Amino acid sequence: MSEFTLTKRNDISPKCPHCEEELGEVFYQTKGRGLLEGRNAIYYCPSCHKVLGVGQGVAK
Ligand SMILES: [Zn+2]
Structure with missing residues (x-):
C-alpha cells in the first residue's frame, strides 16, 4: 500500500x-423494500443520472 495525503x-x-x-x-x-430498504444504495449524478457508485445505504 502506498501512502498518500488526505486533504x-x-x-x-x-x-x-x-x-x-x-x-x-x-x-x-x-x-x-422492507428489510432490504437502504442496505444497498446507488449513487448517481444529478445532471446526467449516470451511476457514480454503489455502496451501503446512508446511516440514519
Ligand atoms: Zn454526470
Whole structure:
C-alpha cells in the first residue's frame, strides 16, 4: 500500500466523470423494500443520472 495525503476540501466540488458537471450534490436511490430498504444504495449524478457508485445505504 502506498501512502498518500488526505486533504479535506469543501471549497471545491467533485466532478462527475461522465458529464464533467460539478457535483454540488449526489443523488442516491435505495433498492429493495422492507428489510432490504437502504442496505444497498446507488449513487448517481444529478445532471446526467449516470451511476457514480454503489455502496451501503446512508446511516440514519
Ligand atoms: Zn454526470
